[in-house]
Amino acid sequence: MVDKKTVDYVANLARIEISEEEKEYLLPQLSKILEYIDKLKELDVSKVEPTRGAFSEENILREDRVKSSEVFKDILKNAPSQYNNLFKIPQVLE
Amino acid sequence: MKDNILNLAGYQISHLIKKAEISEKEVFSFFYHRIENIDKQLKSFVEVYDPPLYYEGDSSLKGLPIAIKDNICIYGKRITCASKILSSHIAVYDATVIKRLKKAGLAIVGTTNMDEFAFGSSTENSCYGPTRNPWDLERIPGGSSGGSASAVACRLVPFALGSDTGGSIRQPASFCGVVGFKPTYGRVSRFGLVAFGSSLDQIGPITTNFSDCAHLLNIISGFDEFDSTTSHKPVPDFTKVLNYPIEGIKIGLPKEYFGKGLDNEVEKSILELISVFKKLGVKFKEISLPHTDYAVATYYIIAPSEASSNLQRFDGIRYGLRLGDDLMSVYKITRKEGFGEEAKRRIFIGTYSLSSGYYEDYYLRASKVRTLIKKDFEDAFKEVDVILTPTSPTPAFKLGEKSKDPLSMYLSDIYTISVNLAGLCAVSFPCGFSLQGLPIGAQLIGRAFDEETLIKLGSAFEKETDYHQRIPPIGRIK
Numbered sequence: 001m002v003d004k005k006t007v008d009y010v011a012n013l014a015r016i017e018i019s020e021e022e023k024e025y026l027l028p029q030l031s032k033i034l035e036y037i038d039k040l041k042e043l044d045v046s047k048v049e050p051t052r053g054a055f056s057e058e059n060i061l062r063e064d065r066v067k068s069s070e071v072f073k074d075i076l077k078n079a080p081s082q083y084n085n086l087f088k089i090p091q092v093l094e
Numbered sequence: 095m096k097d098n099i100l101n102l103a104g105y106q107i108s109h110l111i112k113k114a115e116i117s118e119k120e121v122f123s124f125f126y127h128r129i130e131n132i133d134k135q136l137k138s139f140v141e142v143y144d145p146p147l148y149y150e151g152d153s154s155l156k157g158l159p160i161a162i163k164d165n166i167c168i169y170g171k172r173i174t175c176a177s178k179i180l181s182s183h184i185a186v187y188d189a190t191v192i193k194r195l196k197k198a199g200l201a202i203v204g205t206t207n208m209d210e211f212a213f214g215s216s217t218e219n220s221c222y223g224p225t226r227n228p229w230d231l232e233r234i235p236g237g238s239s240g241g242s243a244s245a246v247a248c249r250l251v252p253f254a255l256g257s258d259t260g261g262s263i264r265q266p267a268s269f270c271g272v273v274g275f276k277p278t279y280g281r282v283s284r285f286g287l288v289a290f291g292s293s294l295d296q297i298g299p300i301t302t303n304f305s306d307c308a309h310l311l312n313i314i315s316g317f318d319e320f321d322s323t324t325s326h327k328p329v330p331d332f333t334k335v336l337n338y339p340i341e342g343i344k345i346g347l348p349k350e351y352f353g354k355g356l357d358n359e360v361e362k363s364i365l366e367l368i369s370v371f372k373k374l375g376v377k378f379k380e381i382s383l384p385h386t387d388y389a390v391a392t393y394y395i396i397a398p399s400e401a402s403s404n405l406q407r408f409d410g411i412r413y414g415l416r417l418g419d420d421l422m423s424v425y426k427i428t429r430k431e432g433f434g435e436e437a438k439r440r441i442f443i444g445t446y447s448l449s450s451g452y453y454e455d456y457y458l459r460a461s462k463v464r465t466l467i468k469k470d471f472e473d474a475f476k477e478v479d480v481i482l483t484p485t486s487p488t489p490a491f492k493l494g495e496k497s498k499d500p501l502s503m504y505l506s507d508i509y510t511i512s513v514n515l516a517g518l519c520a521v522s523f524p525c526g527f528s529l530q531g532l533p534i535g536a537q538l539i540g541r542a543f544d545e546e547t548l549i550k551l552g553s554a555f556e557k558e559t560d561y562h563q564r565i566p567p568i569g570r571i572k
Contacts (some may be wrong), residue, residue, distance in 0.1 A: 005447075008446050013445050013449060014445040015425040016424040016426060016429040016441065017430040018438075026442070029439065030439070030446075033211040036501055037460075039388065039391050040388060040395075040459050043466070046461040048466060049270050049465055051465040052460045053279075054169070070188055073491070075186050076142075077184065078182075078183055078342075078414065079413075080416035089411055089424075090419065090420050090424055
């Protein structure tokens with residue numbers, strides 16, 4: 001079952017900080033949900049193909065066309081921080 | 095005239111506008127007054143536009159107000175998905191369904207409350223607080239499209255759009271006593287709908303009756319070059335089947351949906367519905383969907399897996415909220431503060447199911463069980479034309495009743511979830527009331543792209559009963 005270490009590991013993968021207090025209630029909740037989900041192990045699915053989408057109507061292809069986009073300015077208006085028409089973000093490389 | 099429109103269907107009001115017996119302005123002020131007077135108690139709207147966004151187009155619903163779930167993009171307007179992480183976000187384009195509503199001349203009056211990112215069955219997981227059930231303010235309206243269902247039930251708008259990933263249109267429609275339609279996957283474009291589970295999501299109408307439902311489906315359905323999962327199949331005129339004979343249609347009753355956990359009053363209403371259909375010449379047959387018991391477990395791997403991927407984009411870089419200072423803390427603290435409890439739970443389950451070492455046991459296994467669930471329906475539809483079930487095992491539950499126990503909340507979706515896994519169409523409509531005065535909903539499930547049979551049956555039932563005309567007590571003001 002899930003332990004604190006697993007929760008920390010998954011929280012890091014999901015890039016969400018969690019407090020000790022959150023862990024206290026998340027741990028039993030997640031354990032209970034995963035325990036329920038484990039009922040899928042009752043089924044033999046060794047010969048079953050997975051379904052990824054509802055319907056597969058083949059590949060949908062179209063020509064690549066260059067079009068101008070008008071939404072550029074609107075998109076930047078939503079940015080938490082911007083500079084010179086670019087998204088401004090914290091330093092990535094040292 | 096103005097006093098009478100409360101009891102009219104949307105398409106009838108639109109007809110009066112065309113005959114100049116009432117103006118668009120009068121219609122809007124009629125509904126706007128209702129929003130102003132009643133929504134303080136319901137809290138079904140996130141934002142009300144005054145004046146509404148009017149458009150020049152034309153259709154059988156021209157001039158009518160419509161409300162939109164807060165996860166569908168309306169250009170220049172706030173779209174928040176009831177999440178703190180998006181609370182200041184302005185949509186930069188129109189969803190395809192919005193473009194189509196504009197072309198049809200509808201007036202958008204505002205956005206409706208929902209569970210954050212559509213994660214929930216009660217509309218309690220909203221950063222704005224819960225919406226109330228108009229039939230009993232101590233109860234939840236269902237979810238995640240609870241705002242849309244509650245507003246329509248109280249006639250604050252003639253109709254609204256919702257989205258359905260595991261029952262999010264049908265379950266609140268059932269709890270509020272209205273018609274909630276989940277079209278076949280691929281029937282309606284998802285372009286501009288904030289993605290939750292991309293292989294499950296579908297936009298659909300919430301209306302007070304099947305006629306309006308058919309008119310709205312005509313407007314929003316069809317292929318869209320911006321959503322490659324939309325189907326090229328021609329879209330029929332859904333209003334053509336509204337007065338159709340239903341004699342000889344074969345309905346299947348899956349035995350797995352009528353067992354343990356089903357409330358007595360719900361069962362009784364479904365049995366009465368069956369006897370009405372029988373009188374109209376419909377044939378019934380008991381069928382089996384043997385993997386029903388695995389549907390919730392399958393869904394709660396697949397949907398959170400897709401959700402955890404889709405929600406990666408909310409990282410504090412391009413949208414709304416940004417907290418923290420260095421790059422890693424921007425990601426982690428923005429997401430910690432921006433997402434609510436249920437969103438985090440789903441992200442955790444999804445991330446876990448997809449992570450190396452667990453993928454085969456969880457996501458891959460669930461995708462295989464999904465094949466079995468889909469095949470159950472394919473087999474059933476060899477014997478019957480459509481399947482009838484309750485929409486939910488019980489009528490609306492109380493606020494707070496299930497919010498501390500996520501698994502019991504998940505299990506309340508037990509009858510609606512398989513439909514999304516199999517990509518089928520389904521509708522919930524009112525078929526009775528409990529002794530306490532709470533609406534009870536029935537669900538019809540159709541073959542892929544056979545929305546017409548559902549509309550035929552639903553509209554035939556409406557002619558025999560008055561459940562769809564009942565208005566909650568707090569909505570009976572003039």
